[in-house]
Amino acid sequence: RKEVEQDPGPFNVPEGATVAFNCTYSNSASQSFFWYRQDCRKEPKLLMSVYSSGNEDGRFTAQLNRASQYISLLIRDSKLSDSATYLCVVFTGGGNKLTFGTGTQLKVEL
């Protein structure tokens, strides 16, 4: 089983739609959680950290369920500029490493 699993997509949605991405992780000792965004042939950029209480940043909402080892990202009112690959990322203290999912591709269309 992969340490971090995501649906690779692609998710093709119309502009203005709400879209949700899910991610599961296998290591119950994981400590911190993040969503990164990666544009084609560019480096990953931190989108937001994910907290147990859930957190929101503008049109983006992230949720963490530690009991189910599940992370989600909700994007409301999708824009063309949201088209990218969204990477679910888990930090585990042992080894001090970030473990990335394979990413979910989002395409927002007119």
Added chain:
Amino acid sequence: DAGVTQSPTHLIKTRGQHVTLRCSPISGHKSVSWYQQVLGQGPQFIFQYYEKEERGRGNFPDRFSARQFPNYSSELNVNALLLGDSALYLCASSSFVGEQYFGPGTRLTVT
């Protein structure tokens, strides 16, 4: 403020050669991590250095090595290159473990 910088941006090598990739972290950041990203996959962790010491290592062969200098910049070395080493090599810096910021990467092609 300058972000993470990496050099070179692109590199073409032949099998069996050696390569050195360089990274300068964000000013004030003492931790540098290296990742390998092949097409269609998420980045895979190679090494983490903090205060010039190796603090983490991923599942990569001994052909991969790294070091961190007193100014916190870092080098990744790969010996005896294989075709499968072709990838985007990413460097990330952080001021504390967890939240990391990536450089633009070095795209390595092995022929």
